[in-house]
Amino acid sequence: MSQQALRHGAAPVAIRSAAWYLPEHTLPITDVRTLDETERATRDALGIDTVRADDRLSSVTLAERAARRALEQTGLDARDLGALVMVESRVQETFLSSEATRLQHRLGADNATTFSVGGLGCVSITPALLTARGLLAADPALDHVLVVHGSKPAAALRYRHPVTVNGDGGQALLLSRGGRTRVLDIAQLTNGRYWDLFHIDYRDRPTAMWREQCTEPRTYSFRLAMETRNRLSAMLSDLLRRNGIGRGDVAGFVSQNLSAGSFTFLEDSLDIELLPACRENLRQYGHLGPNDVFLNLRTALDRKELAPGDLAVLINVSPVAAWSLLLVETGSQEDTA
Amino acid sequence: MNDITSQITGFLSMALRRQVEPDDDYFAQGLADSLFALELVTFVESRFALTVEVEDLDLDSFRTANRVTEFVRRKIAAPEWGEAHAEGS
Numbered sequence: 001m002s003q004q005a006l007r008h009g010a011a012p013v014a015i016r017s018a019a020w021y022l023p024e025h026t027l028p029i030t031d032v033r034t035l036d037e038t039e040r041a042t043r044d045a046l047g048i049d050t051v052r053a054d055d056r057l058s059s060v061t062l063a064e065r066a067a068r069r070a071l072e073q074t075g076l077d078a079r080d081l082g083a084l085v086m087v088e089s090r091v092q093e094t095f096l097s098s099e100a101t102r103l104q105h106r107l108g109a110d111n112a113t114t115f116s117v118g119g120l121g122c123v124s125i126t127p128a129l130l131t132a133r134g135l136l137a138a139d140p141a142l143d144h145v146l147v148v149h150g151s152k153p154a155a156a157l158r159y160r161h162p163v164t165v166n167g168d169g170g171q172a173l174l175l176s177r178g179g180r181t182r183v184l185d186i187a188q189l190t191n192g193r194y195w196d197l198f199h200i201d202y203r204d205r206p207t208a209m210w211r212e213q214c215t216e217p218r219t220y221s222f223r224l225a226m227e228t229r230n231r232l233s234a235m236l237s238d239l240l241r242r243n244g245i246g247r248g249d250v251a252g253f254v255s256q257n258l259s260a261g262s263f264t265f266l267e268d269s270l271d272i273e274l275l276p277a278c279r280e281n282l283r284q285y286g287h288l289g290p291n292d293v294f295l296n297l298r299t300a301l302d303r304k305e306l307a308p309g310d311l312a313v314l315i316n317v318s319p320v321a322a323w324s325l326l327l328v329e330t331g332s333q334e335d336t337a
Numbered sequence: 338m339n340d341i342t343s344q345i346t347g348f349l350s351m352a353l354r355r356q357v358e359p360d361d362d363y364f365a366q367g368l369a370d371s372l373f374a375l376e377l378v379t380f381v382e383s384r385f386a387l388t389v390e391v392e393d394l395d396l397d398s399f400r401t402a403n404r405v406t407e408f409v410r411r412k413i414a415a416p417e418w419g420e421a422h423a424e425g426s
Contacts, residue, residue, distance in 0.1 A: 162370075218364050223394045225371035226378055230391050265371050268379075 010186075011137035013129065014179030015331070016144070019069035020295055021062055021170040022285065023054035029286075032158050032165050042162045047260030047279065051158065051167030051286035059089035059150030060099050062170030064106050067148050070172035071107075081112040082142030083135050087128050087149035087290050088118030091200075103148065112146070121318035122256050125149070125290035126188045126326070132175045133186070145175045151289040155200050155210040162217070163319075164258040164287040171291035180308065180331025185243055187235050187325040194224055194321035214319075224321055229269035231323050232315065236270060239313070239325050247272075251310035251330075252300060256292040256317065257282035266315060275300045275312075290316075297328065306330050341385070341409055345402040348380050359402045374399075381405060387412045 029048050034040045063086065071078055084107070086100040093099075100116040103109075117131055118124040125147070132145040153166035160166065197220060200210050214220050240246060252275040255266050260282070263274055277299035281292070288295060293314040300306045307330070314326040338346070342359050349357035353368050363369050369377075377399060378389050387409070398408040 218369075218396055221369060221371045222364065222374045222396050222399065225374050226389065226394050227391050229375060229378075230389075230394075261370070261372055265375060268372075268375055 010184070011133050012177050013133040013136055013175055013183045014177065015173055015181040015183070015294075016176045016179045017070045017073040017174045018181075018294060018298060019066050019073060019172050020291065020298075021065035021069065022052045023057060023062075023168050025052065025054050026050045027053040027158075027167075029165060034157075034159050034161070039159065039161050043159050043165065045260070046164060046258075046286075047263075047282050048165050048286045049283045051165055053158070053168050057152075057168065058093055059152045059170075060093075060103050060106070062150030062152065062168060063148040063172065064103055064150075064170070066150075066170035066172040067103070067107055067146060070146065070174045074174060076144060076174065078107040078109040079111055081107075081109045081144050081146050082139070083132070083145040084109045084112040084114040085128050085131050085145060085147045086114075086116040087124045087147065088116040089150060090152065090154035090289070109146070113142075119320075120190065120322040120324075121320050122287075122289050122292065123188070123316045123318040123320075123322035123324045125293065126186060126316060126322075126324040128290075129175075129183055129186055129326070130188070133183070136175070136177050143176055147173045147175060149290050151291050153212075155212045156208050157211055158286075160198070160212040161214065163214075163262075167286040167288055169285065169288040169291055169295075171288075171294065173294060180329075182329045182331070183326055184311075184329055185239060185325075185327040187239050188322065189231055189235060189324075190320070190322045191227070191231075194219070194319055197224065197319045197321070220319060224319060225265065227321070228265075228317055228323065232266075232317070232325070233270055235323060235325050236313070239327055243327060245311065249311055250313050252306050252312045253315065254278060254293055254296045254300060254312055255315040257285070257287050257296065266317075270315075275305045277303055277305055292316075293326070297330070301330060339406065342402050342406045344384060345381075345405050345409075348377075348384075349402060352376055352380075357402060359406075361402070362400045364396060364400045377405075381409060385409045385413065 034043050084104050100114050104114040117127045128147045150170045158166050202210050253272045277296050281296050310330045312328050316324040346357050
Protein backbone atom coordinates (compact mmCIF):
# COMPACT_ATOMS: atom_id res chain seq x y z
CA MET A 1 0.00 0.00 0.00
CA SER A 2 1.19 3.53 -0.59
CA GLN A 3 2.04 5.94 2.19
CA GLN A 4 -0.28 8.43 0.55
CA ALA A 5 -3.18 6.04 0.90
CA LEU A 6 -2.40 5.56 4.57
CA ARG A 7 -2.20 9.19 5.48
CA HIS A 8 -5.62 10.19 4.15
CA GLY A 9 -4.79 13.80 4.91
CA ALA A 10 -4.03 13.47 8.64
CA ALA A 11 -1.07 15.42 9.95
CA PRO A 12 1.92 13.24 10.77
CA VAL A 13 2.74 12.25 14.34
CA ALA A 14 5.40 9.75 15.29
CA ILE A 15 6.94 8.28 18.41
CA ARG A 16 10.59 9.26 18.74
CA SER A 17 11.03 7.47 22.01
CA ALA A 18 8.86 5.70 24.55
CA ALA A 19 9.67 4.69 28.09
CA TRP A 20 7.97 3.17 31.11
CA TYR A 21 8.68 3.13 34.80
CA LEU A 22 7.28 0.18 36.73
CA PRO A 23 7.90 0.02 40.50
CA GLU A 24 10.05 -2.88 41.65
CA HIS A 25 7.65 -4.13 44.28
CA THR A 26 5.47 -6.95 43.00
CA LEU A 27 2.12 -7.56 44.68
CA PRO A 28 0.58 -11.03 44.21
CA ILE A 29 -3.05 -10.92 43.11
CA THR A 30 -3.96 -12.97 46.16
CA ASP A 31 -2.84 -10.05 48.33
CA VAL A 32 -5.18 -7.59 46.58
CA ARG A 33 -8.03 -6.98 48.96
CA THR A 34 -11.62 -7.76 48.04
CA LEU A 35 -14.78 -7.32 50.05
CA ASP A 36 -16.46 -10.71 49.80
CA GLU A 37 -16.26 -14.20 48.34
CA THR A 38 -17.92 -13.22 45.03
CA GLU A 39 -15.32 -10.52 44.46
CA ARG A 40 -12.49 -12.85 45.43
CA ALA A 41 -13.63 -15.47 42.91
CA THR A 42 -13.93 -12.85 40.16
CA ARG A 43 -10.52 -11.37 41.04
CA ASP A 44 -8.87 -14.78 40.79
CA ALA A 45 -10.36 -15.41 37.33
CA LEU A 46 -9.14 -12.13 35.77
CA GLY A 47 -5.94 -13.59 34.33
CA ILE A 48 -3.78 -11.37 36.53
CA ASP A 49 -1.05 -12.97 38.66
CA THR A 50 0.68 -9.85 40.00
CA VAL A 51 0.69 -6.07 39.81
CA ARG A 52 3.48 -3.61 40.46
CA ALA A 53 2.67 -1.45 43.45
CA ASP A 54 4.48 1.16 45.49
CA ASP A 55 2.29 3.30 47.69
CA ARG A 56 5.20 5.70 48.29
CA LEU A 57 5.23 6.82 44.65
CA SER A 58 2.70 9.36 43.39
CA SER A 59 1.29 9.54 39.89
CA VAL A 60 3.55 12.49 39.18
CA THR A 61 6.65 10.60 40.32
CA LEU A 62 5.77 7.61 38.15
CA ALA A 63 5.27 9.92 35.18
CA GLU A 64 8.47 11.83 35.93
CA ARG A 65 10.61 8.70 36.05
CA ALA A 66 9.24 7.51 32.72
CA ALA A 67 9.70 10.98 31.24
CA ARG A 68 13.34 11.14 32.25
CA ARG A 69 13.98 7.81 30.58
CA ALA A 70 12.26 8.87 27.36
CA LEU A 71 14.30 12.07 27.22
CA GLU A 72 17.56 10.25 27.99
CA GLN A 73 16.99 7.83 25.13
CA THR A 74 17.02 10.64 22.61
CA GLY A 75 19.45 12.95 24.35
CA LEU A 76 16.83 15.66 24.32
CA ASP A 77 16.96 18.27 27.07
CA ALA A 78 13.68 18.91 28.84
CA ARG A 79 14.11 22.63 28.06
CA ASP A 80 13.80 21.77 24.38
CA LEU A 81 10.33 20.30 24.75
CA GLY A 82 7.75 22.32 22.85
CA ALA A 83 4.87 20.89 24.84
CA LEU A 84 4.28 18.72 27.88
CA VAL A 85 0.88 17.02 27.86
CA MET A 86 -0.04 15.09 30.95
CA VAL A 87 -2.83 12.56 30.83
CA GLU A 88 -4.54 13.49 34.08
CA SER A 89 -4.22 11.29 37.13
CA ARG A 90 -7.29 9.41 38.19
CA VAL A 91 -7.16 11.34 41.45
CA GLN A 92 -4.98 14.35 42.18
CA GLU A 93 -3.18 14.38 45.52
CA THR A 94 -4.43 17.89 46.25
CA PHE A 95 -7.18 20.03 44.74
CA LEU A 96 -6.57 23.39 43.03
CA SER A 97 -2.90 22.58 42.48
CA SER A 98 -1.53 21.54 39.07
CA GLU A 99 0.13 18.18 38.62
CA ALA A 100 1.03 19.14 35.05
CA THR A 101 3.05 22.20 36.06
CA ARG A 102 4.48 20.24 39.01
CA LEU A 103 5.86 17.78 36.51
CA GLN A 104 7.03 20.62 34.27
CA HIS A 105 8.95 22.07 37.21
CA ARG A 106 10.48 18.75 38.24
CA LEU A 107 11.65 18.02 34.70
CA GLY A 108 12.81 21.54 34.01
CA ALA A 109 10.63 21.71 30.92
CA ASP A 110 10.49 25.46 31.28
CA ASN A 111 9.74 26.25 27.65
CA ALA A 112 7.06 23.62 27.16
CA THR A 113 3.45 24.55 26.67
CA THR A 114 2.10 22.54 29.58
CA PHE A 115 -1.35 21.25 30.43
CA SER A 116 -3.29 18.08 31.11
CA VAL A 117 -5.97 16.25 29.13
CA GLY A 118 -8.32 13.47 30.12
CA GLY A 119 -11.89 12.79 31.04
CA LEU A 120 -12.03 9.46 29.22
CA GLY A 121 -10.42 7.01 31.62
CA CYS A 122 -8.10 4.59 29.83
CA VAL A 123 -9.03 6.13 26.50
CA SER A 124 -7.49 9.43 27.64
CA ILE A 125 -4.27 8.54 25.84
CA THR A 126 -6.17 9.24 22.64
CA PRO A 127 -7.05 12.91 23.30
CA ALA A 128 -3.40 13.33 24.33
CA LEU A 129 -2.31 12.02 20.92
CA LEU A 130 -4.91 14.17 19.17
CA THR A 131 -3.57 17.17 21.05
CA ALA A 132 0.02 16.37 20.19
CA ARG A 133 -0.87 15.92 16.54
CA GLY A 134 -2.70 19.20 16.51
CA LEU A 135 0.16 21.09 18.18
CA LEU A 136 2.70 19.64 15.77
CA ALA A 137 0.50 20.48 12.80
CA ALA A 138 -0.34 23.99 13.94
CA ASP A 139 3.06 25.25 15.03
CA PRO A 140 6.02 24.71 12.70
CA ALA A 141 8.39 25.91 15.44
CA LEU A 142 7.28 23.18 17.82
CA ASP A 143 9.14 19.93 17.32
CA HIS A 144 8.63 17.74 20.40
CA VAL A 145 5.63 16.93 22.53
CA LEU A 146 6.04 14.74 25.60
CA VAL A 147 2.87 12.84 26.55
CA VAL A 148 3.05 11.36 30.03
CA HIS A 149 0.87 9.53 32.51
CA GLY A 150 1.33 8.04 35.94
CA SER A 151 -1.14 5.24 36.56
CA LYS A 152 -2.29 4.71 40.15
CA PRO A 153 -5.63 3.36 41.37
CA ALA A 154 -8.12 6.02 42.31
CA ALA A 155 -9.53 4.17 45.28
CA ALA A 156 -7.98 2.58 48.32
CA LEU A 157 -8.75 -0.86 46.90
CA ARG A 158 -6.86 -1.87 43.78
CA TYR A 159 -9.64 -4.24 42.75
CA ARG A 160 -12.46 -2.83 40.59
CA HIS A 161 -15.34 -5.27 40.65
CA PRO A 162 -15.96 -7.04 38.30
CA VAL A 163 -13.47 -5.54 35.90
CA THR A 164 -9.78 -5.55 36.79
CA VAL A 165 -6.99 -4.86 39.27
CA ASN A 166 -5.10 -1.60 38.91
CA GLY A 167 -1.32 -1.55 39.04
CA ASP A 168 1.18 1.30 39.27
CA GLY A 169 3.25 2.49 36.34
CA GLY A 170 4.45 5.54 34.46
CA GLN A 171 4.64 6.07 30.71
CA ALA A 172 6.18 8.74 28.51
CA LEU A 173 5.89 9.06 24.75
CA LEU A 174 8.09 11.61 23.01
CA LEU A 175 6.21 12.63 19.88
CA SER A 176 7.41 14.48 16.83
CA ARG A 177 6.52 14.79 13.15
CA GLY A 178 9.03 12.16 12.08
CA GLY A 179 10.07 8.78 13.41
CA ARG A 180 9.81 5.18 12.42
CA THR A 181 6.92 4.34 14.73
CA ARG A 182 4.12 6.41 13.31
CA VAL A 183 0.58 6.96 14.46
CA LEU A 184 -1.13 6.90 11.09
CA ASP A 185 -4.71 7.41 12.16
CA ILE A 186 -6.72 8.09 15.28
CA ALA A 187 -10.40 7.28 15.77
CA GLN A 188 -12.36 8.19 18.88
CA LEU A 189 -16.02 7.98 19.81
CA THR A 190 -17.85 8.74 23.05
CA ASN A 191 -21.36 8.21 24.40
CA GLY A 192 -22.17 10.31 27.42
CA ARG A 193 -25.06 8.08 28.38
CA TYR A 194 -22.61 6.09 30.53
CA TRP A 195 -20.75 9.02 32.09
CA ASP A 196 -21.44 7.82 35.65
CA LEU A 197 -21.47 4.05 35.20
CA PHE A 198 -18.39 3.74 37.42
CA HIS A 199 -17.63 6.28 40.10
CA ILE A 200 -16.17 6.84 43.54
CA ASP A 201 -18.09 8.63 46.24
CA TYR A 202 -15.59 10.57 48.28
CA ARG A 203 -16.98 13.74 49.83
CA ASP A 204 -18.57 12.07 52.85
CA ARG A 205 -15.96 9.44 53.75
CA PRO A 206 -12.27 8.96 54.53
CA THR A 207 -9.99 7.92 51.67
CA ALA A 208 -9.63 4.41 53.11
CA MET A 209 -13.30 3.91 52.24
CA TRP A 210 -13.10 5.16 48.66
CA ARG A 211 -14.23 2.46 46.30
CA GLU A 212 -14.65 2.16 42.52
CA GLN A 213 -18.28 1.18 42.12
CA CYS A 214 -20.32 0.10 39.14
CA THR A 215 -23.68 1.80 39.56
CA GLU A 216 -25.51 -0.49 37.09
CA PRO A 217 -23.80 -3.89 36.72
CA ARG A 218 -26.39 -5.12 34.22
CA THR A 219 -25.91 -2.08 32.03
CA TYR A 220 -22.19 -2.74 32.12
CA SER A 221 -22.45 -6.44 31.29
CA PHE A 222 -25.15 -6.12 28.65
CA ARG A 223 -25.86 -2.78 27.05
CA LEU A 224 -22.40 -1.25 27.21
CA ALA A 225 -20.78 -4.56 26.29
CA MET A 226 -22.95 -4.99 23.23
CA GLU A 227 -22.68 -1.34 22.28
CA THR A 228 -18.91 -1.78 22.46
CA ARG A 229 -19.18 -4.65 19.99
CA ASN A 230 -21.23 -2.59 17.57
CA ARG A 231 -19.24 0.65 17.94
CA LEU A 232 -15.79 -0.91 17.67
CA SER A 233 -16.83 -3.06 14.76
CA ALA A 234 -18.07 -0.04 12.82
CA MET A 235 -15.05 2.04 13.83
CA LEU A 236 -12.65 -0.68 12.70
CA SER A 237 -14.33 -1.00 9.33
CA ASP A 238 -14.19 2.75 8.86
CA LEU A 239 -10.56 3.00 9.98
CA LEU A 240 -9.47 0.35 7.51
CA ARG A 241 -11.58 1.77 4.69
CA ARG A 242 -10.36 5.32 5.02
CA ASN A 243 -6.75 4.14 5.07
CA GLY A 244 -7.26 2.02 2.01
CA ILE A 245 -6.30 -1.22 3.74
CA GLY A 246 -7.97 -4.51 4.67
CA ARG A 247 -7.79 -6.72 7.73
CA GLY A 248 -5.08 -8.74 6.09
CA ASP A 249 -2.83 -5.69 6.09
CA VAL A 250 -2.98 -5.45 9.90
CA ALA A 251 -0.21 -7.57 11.39
CA GLY A 252 -1.48 -7.39 14.94
CA PHE A 253 -4.21 -6.13 17.23
CA VAL A 254 -3.43 -4.81 20.69
CA SER A 255 -5.85 -3.91 23.43
CA GLN A 256 -5.83 -2.49 26.91
CA ASN A 257 -5.38 -4.96 29.76
CA LEU A 258 -8.48 -5.49 31.88
CA SER A 259 -9.04 -9.23 32.15
CA ALA A 260 -8.77 -12.47 30.21
CA GLY A 261 -12.53 -12.25 29.72
CA SER A 262 -12.28 -8.79 28.19
CA PHE A 263 -9.68 -10.07 25.71
CA THR A 264 -11.97 -12.93 24.69
CA PHE A 265 -14.88 -10.52 24.40
CA LEU A 266 -12.94 -8.23 22.05
CA GLU A 267 -11.62 -11.12 19.99
CA ASP A 268 -15.07 -12.64 19.57
CA SER A 269 -16.73 -9.29 18.97
CA LEU A 270 -14.34 -8.17 16.26
CA ASP A 271 -13.31 -11.59 14.95
CA ILE A 272 -9.67 -10.81 15.65
CA GLU A 273 -6.86 -12.34 17.62
CA LEU A 274 -4.97 -10.13 20.05
CA LEU A 275 -1.21 -10.35 20.20
CA PRO A 276 0.04 -12.62 23.03
CA ALA A 277 1.87 -9.66 24.60
CA CYS A 278 -1.48 -8.39 25.89
CA ARG A 279 -2.13 -11.48 27.98
CA GLU A 280 1.47 -11.54 29.17
CA ASN A 281 1.35 -7.94 30.38
CA LEU A 282 -2.07 -8.44 31.94
CA ARG A 283 -0.68 -11.38 33.87
CA GLN A 284 2.33 -9.44 35.13
CA TYR A 285 1.11 -5.87 35.55
CA GLY A 286 -2.70 -5.89 35.71
CA HIS A 287 -4.34 -2.74 34.37
CA LEU A 288 -2.25 0.39 33.85
CA GLY A 289 -4.99 2.61 32.47
CA PRO A 290 -3.99 4.76 29.49
CA ASN A 291 -0.52 3.18 29.50
CA ASP A 292 -1.60 -0.32 28.52
CA VAL A 293 -1.75 -0.21 24.75
CA PHE A 294 1.67 1.26 24.03
CA LEU A 295 3.28 -0.93 26.68
CA ASN A 296 1.72 -3.92 24.94
CA LEU A 297 2.94 -2.66 21.58
CA ARG A 298 6.46 -2.39 22.94
CA THR A 299 6.30 -5.88 24.45
CA ALA A 300 4.98 -7.28 21.18
CA LEU A 301 7.97 -5.75 19.37
CA ASP A 302 10.38 -7.12 21.97
CA ARG A 303 8.87 -10.58 21.60
CA LYS A 304 8.96 -10.25 17.81
CA GLU A 305 5.20 -10.67 17.59
CA LEU A 306 5.44 -7.65 15.29
CA ALA A 307 8.21 -6.70 12.90
CA PRO A 308 9.42 -3.23 11.96
CA GLY A 309 7.14 -1.78 9.32
CA ASP A 310 4.10 -3.78 10.42
CA LEU A 311 0.73 -2.17 10.87
CA ALA A 312 -1.00 -2.60 14.22
CA VAL A 313 -4.35 -1.47 15.56
CA LEU A 314 -4.45 -0.41 19.21
CA ILE A 315 -7.86 -0.73 20.87
CA ASN A 316 -8.98 1.18 23.95
CA VAL A 317 -12.36 1.12 25.67
CA SER A 318 -13.57 3.04 28.69
CA PRO A 319 -16.91 2.67 30.47
CA VAL A 320 -17.47 6.45 30.52
CA ALA A 321 -18.11 5.46 27.58
CA ALA A 322 -15.33 6.02 25.11
CA TRP A 323 -13.87 3.91 22.33
CA SER A 324 -10.66 4.49 20.44
CA LEU A 325 -8.64 2.87 17.69
CA LEU A 326 -5.09 3.84 16.77
CA LEU A 327 -3.51 2.71 13.51
CA VAL A 328 0.22 2.49 14.07
CA GLU A 329 3.09 1.59 11.81
CA THR A 330 5.76 0.04 13.96
CA GLY A 331 9.35 1.17 13.86
CA SER A 332 12.56 -0.47 14.92
CA GLN A 333 13.04 -1.48 18.55
CA GLU A 334 15.65 1.23 18.92
CA ASP A 335 12.97 3.80 18.26
CA THR A 336 10.56 2.46 20.85
CA ALA A 337 13.03 1.52 23.55
CA MET B 338 -43.84 -23.35 23.65
CA ASN B 339 -43.50 -21.91 20.15
CA ASP B 340 -40.61 -22.71 17.88
CA ILE B 341 -38.71 -19.45 18.39
CA THR B 342 -38.93 -19.71 22.16
CA SER B 343 -37.87 -23.35 22.18
CA GLN B 344 -34.80 -22.54 20.08
CA ILE B 345 -33.92 -19.74 22.49
CA THR B 346 -34.43 -21.79 25.66
CA GLY B 347 -32.39 -24.55 24.07
CA PHE B 348 -29.53 -22.15 23.46
CA LEU B 349 -29.83 -20.63 26.93
CA SER B 350 -29.88 -23.99 28.66
CA MET B 351 -26.74 -24.98 26.81
CA ALA B 352 -24.93 -21.67 27.36
CA LEU B 353 -25.82 -21.44 31.04
CA ARG B 354 -25.52 -25.18 31.68
CA ARG B 355 -28.87 -25.40 33.42
CA GLN B 356 -32.49 -25.78 32.41
CA VAL B 357 -33.87 -22.34 31.46
CA GLU B 358 -37.62 -21.80 31.36
CA PRO B 359 -39.25 -19.18 29.07
CA ASP B 360 -39.76 -16.65 31.86
CA ASP B 361 -36.50 -17.17 33.76
CA ASP B 362 -34.68 -13.84 34.15
CA TYR B 363 -31.05 -14.95 33.90
CA PHE B 364 -29.79 -11.39 34.32
CA ALA B 365 -31.67 -10.99 37.61
CA GLN B 366 -30.36 -14.40 38.67
CA GLY B 367 -26.81 -13.16 38.22
CA LEU B 368 -26.00 -15.73 35.53
CA ALA B 369 -25.13 -13.28 32.76
CA ASP B 370 -21.83 -11.54 32.08
CA SER B 371 -20.64 -9.70 29.00
CA LEU B 372 -19.38 -12.87 27.32
CA PHE B 373 -22.77 -14.50 27.77
CA ALA B 374 -24.46 -11.36 26.44
CA LEU B 375 -22.24 -11.54 23.36
CA GLU B 376 -23.08 -15.21 22.85
CA LEU B 377 -26.80 -14.52 23.23
CA VAL B 378 -26.91 -11.59 20.84
CA THR B 379 -24.73 -13.37 18.31
CA PHE B 380 -26.99 -16.42 18.50
CA VAL B 381 -30.13 -14.33 17.98
CA GLU B 382 -28.57 -12.56 15.01
CA SER B 383 -27.35 -15.67 13.27
CA ARG B 384 -30.28 -17.96 14.04
CA PHE B 385 -32.97 -15.47 13.04
CA ALA B 386 -31.04 -13.60 10.35
CA LEU B 387 -31.34 -10.16 11.89
CA THR B 388 -29.01 -7.45 13.16
CA VAL B 389 -29.09 -6.13 16.70
CA GLU B 390 -28.37 -2.42 16.40
CA VAL B 391 -27.28 -0.08 19.19
CA GLU B 392 -30.85 1.20 19.30
CA ASP B 393 -32.06 -2.33 20.04
CA LEU B 394 -29.89 -2.75 23.13
CA ASP B 395 -32.62 -2.64 25.75
CA LEU B 396 -31.96 -5.21 28.45
CA ASP B 397 -35.70 -5.75 28.82
CA SER B 398 -35.72 -7.27 25.35
CA PHE B 399 -33.14 -9.88 26.30
CA ARG B 400 -33.71 -10.77 29.95
CA THR B 401 -35.95 -13.85 29.36
CA ALA B 402 -36.55 -16.26 26.49
CA ASN B 403 -40.07 -14.93 26.07
CA ARG B 404 -38.80 -11.35 25.85
CA VAL B 405 -36.24 -12.40 23.25
CA THR B 406 -39.02 -14.09 21.30
CA GLU B 407 -41.03 -10.86 21.29
CA PHE B 408 -37.93 -8.97 20.15
CA VAL B 409 -37.27 -11.41 17.32
CA ARG B 410 -40.87 -11.18 16.16
CA ARG B 411 -40.73 -7.38 16.19
CA LYS B 412 -37.50 -7.32 14.23
CA ILE B 413 -38.68 -9.85 11.67
CA ALA B 414 -41.95 -8.00 11.21
CA ALA B 415 -40.38 -4.55 11.02
CA PRO B 416 -39.55 -3.06 7.64
CA GLU B 417 -35.87 -2.76 6.76
CA TRP B 418 -35.71 0.85 7.98
CA GLY B 419 -37.01 -0.28 11.35
CA GLU B 420 -39.25 1.34 13.89
CA ALA B 421 -36.78 3.81 15.35
CA HIS B 422 -38.45 6.69 13.50
CA ALA B 423 -41.93 5.95 14.76
CA GLU B 424 -41.92 8.93 17.11
CA GLY B 425 -40.65 11.30 14.48
CA SER B 426 -37.58 13.46 14.70
